[in-house]
Amino acid sequence: MPRNHEKDVQLREERKKQILKSALPLFVDNGLQGTTISEIAKAAGMSKGLIYNYFESKIELYSILAADILGISEQDAHHLLYEREGTPWDRLCRLAKDVVIIQKSKLAGDAVEMQFNLAFSMQFLSFEQLPEPYKSDVDKAYSFRRQTIAKLIEQGQNAGQFIEGDPYRLSIHFASIVNGMFMENTRSEGLFDESNVEQALKLFLRQ
Structure with missing residues (x-):
């Protein structure tokens, strides 16, 4: 049975928020250049590949937080x-x-x-x-x-x-x-x- 579309959308949004929340203190401590996707993935409890399913780069993450x-x-x-x-x-x-x-x-x-x-x-x-x-x-x-x-x-x-x-x-x-x-x-x-x-x-x- 296919997964409910609304639940998929909700899960995606929750994971994006989790990634952003995990990335923020890393950017605070290390800046844009000093932070890596691997560190963000580790902080979020996800794989590096999964992060790229939601954001194309750490620059996109940074810009979303800045905005x-x-x-x-x-x-x-x-x-x-x-x-x-x-x-x-x-x-x-x-x-x-x-x-x-x-x-x-x-x-x-x-x-x-x-x-x-x-x-x-x-x-x-x-x-x-x-x-x-x-x-x-x-x-x-x-x-x-x-x-x-x-x-x-x-x-x-x-x-x-x-x-x-x-x-x-x-x-x-x-x-x-x-x-x-x-x-x-x-x-x-x-x-x-x-x-x-x-x-x-x-x-x-x-x-």
Whole structure:
């Protein structure tokens, strides 16, 4: 009897997630050039050949992880801009806090491990080294995140909350502040709390 197609699809997706999850800490520790498919296969508990059934190369694996970490999904972007409660200022602060503050008490098991892997990976991920078309894919994901934040800032400007200026340029300032606090919090957990995040973002508020 042939296997159920839906189960095959589900199994394939589960294995891809398992491979990606296993590859991430290796890329964090060793970088793109220092990580091999054999190491990823060993970490995932699979054969090297099986990895190639799901991904054509370690570069594809790396680019998928980079796009996921540096980007934002269309669903999450829509929620942030049109569905999430609060003023644009409230939503901008919440977005920053979601990135900066690692709340281990609210996470458990694999979620904790993944959260910290993502944190450390932000310190080395550079998609400029990727060949095409992978670089363009990651660049598109990265740009979409910036554009989403720019739209949120524009909403705040229209509401009279935020300072004037090009929203996209302001989104770059926002990213610089948030990423800086984020990386410092990975080295010294708890260095920045919610009040620190809000204080740092007040430069966006119209006086």
